[in-house]
Amino acid sequence: MKQDGRQFDSHGRLRHFLTIEGLPRQTILDILDTAESFIAMGEREIKKVPLLRGKTVVNLFFESSTRTRTTFEIAAKRLSADVININPSLSSTAKGETLLDTVRNLEAMHTDLFVVRHASSGAAYLIAGHVSEHVHIINAGDGRHAHPTQAMLDMFTIRRHKGPFENLRVAIVGDVLHSRVARSEIHALTTLGAAEVRVIAPKTLLPTAVEKLGVHPFTDMRAGLADVDVIMMLRLQRERMTGALIPSEQEYFNLYGLTAEKRAYAKPDVIVMHPGPMNRGLEIDSAVADGPNSVILPQVTNGIAVRMAIMALIMGGTPAAEARRAP
């Protein structure tokens, strides 16, 4: 999927948020800066600002995910939007309605923002190509393609805990081949100029020619973790087990599960990340997930602020400075 600038309107303003690929560095930094202003809000007594009052946000989850849906629902409600949750797999599409008919109908109801999750790569992108000017799209995960808001909250978390990306060596560990999270993280890290991005996985779970994305592949986890500042674990879909891609849960954990012993190969102040939900004892040991280097729960907290920032920016065009004053 080549990026043709569909994310920006004719005035060069961010209109949709579909992918990190091709996004200018400054746009990413604007989002991170805007999110900073929403972080404090989450700790206030009244966690609400009227930025999106009177707007209707539709969570359009063709693929069900309570966790991700909840973060967008909370983010939208804290911006005072009305939120409609729709799980179309259970409704009209079952009645034979096409994806675009569903979208055009919702749009005709004068809704303002669709948060789209879909099992097919490119679904959010397709929708963005067909909606009228006042509608905005956020990609909440499309097939194996992208999960850009997850990558943004990860970047936010890294910047908060480790400072400038130029100095950072980052390892992404696990099923890189099937992971939309990994794909978006790699684009974000390379755009932000991380010193080095490594991917660590068995050969069967690495894309062919992964080096072309600007990363260094490792099949030995200890070698790959050597001296890194950030470890980003990926969730392993248990259904991969049934195929021939990995031998057994136990063997996978032995080779690629993050344990304290393996983590010790990284820098002592390494941060450990995971997009959740975790398979404890499969891709990560509880001692590490709950240990002092883990920033897994801060990722969740940051996810609300980052999603508020993206919603506010694409719908209100709120520049970072303005948003900082807003609350």
Place this chain on the structure above:
Amino acid sequence: MKQDGRQFDSHGRLRHFLTIEGLPRQTILDILDTAESFIAMGEREIKKVPLLRGKTVVNLFFESSTRTRTTFEIAAKRLSADVININPSLSSTAKGETLLDTVRNLEAMHTDLFVVRHASSGAAYLIAGHVSEHVHIINAGDGRHAHPTQAMLDMFTIRRHKGPFENLRVAIVGDVLHSRVARSEIHALTTLGAAEVRVIAPKTLLPTAVEKLGVHPFTDMRAGLADVDVIMMLRLQRERMTGALIPSEQEYFNLYGLTAEKRAYAKPDVIVMHPGPMNRGLEIDSAVADGPNSVILPQVTNGIAVRMAIMALIMGGTPAAEARRAP
């Protein structure tokens, strides 16, 4: 089901909205006029008025329909009501609770409006006969009986695009026999004095003695469409296919699917309507559904305004003039 005036309170004010049958022409016009005032609101920056602030609207969908539920949810939220979505087939009724126990319980929670969808004809009517004075009922579709809000939004759309009903020849095409939409549309059109109402369908999908409803039946679609101003397509339930009612999808499309060729028998400025969701290639061809005569998406937009109008009228008794000032 004979209408005994259950829709009006003792002061003659509209209290429930259950059916078009027996509704005075002036009441229908009041709703259409009130809806006009909500149309502009849908295009404003802040799409919200406080008319139903502090009221609780319950979407009580015994029969699931995300699309219809969404339109009522959006309408209620734009009026500032709190909305509770309930799909009782999945809950208490499964535990053996009766329909009326479910309703009495919700009523005891001081809820104000039930939007009821049910597979049985007369369900909303039955409920309206048992609720206390402060509760209002809107019928969002009951069995094969009525779908009055759909008919109202259709009337609104016709009036906006084609002007006074007295001059209009209207054709309703498809499975009239099983369609609550058709039944409500026929009552609305005859009450509003449409010049002629035709129904077009194979004999197996026409009610016996359909002429008694004041319509002209046609089994030949081209003859039926001749010189009409409005074509209202009906959705064909694919499950009818399994019975002996229609021969095959292909043959149904050949005979009763709306194509550009067949549409040409109508007036050149005919409008084409469909309540959705559409079966493209079965009852309607995409070239017509998306063509210049189609008002299918405006129907959806109007549906929000019309439902806001009905809610506001039955709950607040807001007369049209007042509602026009309200935003």
Place this chain on the structure above:
Amino acid sequence: MKQDGRQFDSHGRLRHFLTIEGLPRQTILDILDTAESFIAMGEREIKKVPLLRGKTVVNLFFESSTRTRTTFEIAAKRLSADVININPSLSSTAKGETLLDTVRNLEAMHTDLFVVRHASSGAAYLIAGHVSEHVHIINAGDGRHAHPTQAMLDMFTIRRHKGPFENLRVAIVGDVLHSRVARSEIHALTTLGAAEVRVIAPKTLLPTAVEKLGVHPFTDMRAGLADVDVIMMLRLQRERMTGALIPSEQEYFNLYGLTAEKRAYAKPDVIVMHPGPMNRGLEIDSAVADGPNSVILPQVTNGIAVRMAIMALIMGGTPAAEARRAP
């Protein structure tokens, strides 16, 4: 499960609402007094107060119950909170996430109150032991252990209709053995000093050594109902039928179903209660359920006010007097 004071914070303020067992009499009375102030609100034109504005309430129903979820959703929205409904059995936990990971994630989103329903006894208690200081838990039913908000609304209803507990003889009838409602009611009634609490059931549905809870067991319903002021019926789970615990529906109704004939053994002004949903013709006859002594629907109305009171008290620490002024 021994109560270790987990419900109170270090300043002795009620922080969670998990069980009636061990709760001081004064705390129960504070809740009842606060609820009085919310009763009038349910009848006002605008049923909303801003006490929880900007707070996020999560209905975390591991065990599905539309009816109970609805009461909490309405209560929270009338306090102006944002409400998120989550049915985790359908989502993350199905993906292998642990209960505590689910909770920690929601907590990391800066949510404020979890209303927890779970099929396992002690689930809400377990969660309360692991959340950070700003999070509050309400137990909306855990296994066979407790359903404390139901018991509180029952106490509220009894006090409203029958005055001081010291004078009251109360009979709880039905499947006491499996009922979390019965357990919580018994603790509440004994704490409030009811003159006598009786339980009436076949031996197979009575806990062993039930007398230790401070109640008098009866297997003969007419004897047990003699001269009581309050009859609290329990819902009979139909699935018990399949086991050997009760002979047949008809025989159960003959022996323990509440009929007018049996009710006549109680005082003439006895009140009849049921937590719903009712199995009419199984544990209760319709003539009694809908008769003049029934307060079953007032229980539902009171349930909203009592849940508002509990939410307001644990989150805002609103003392009764303040709450009375609040609306």
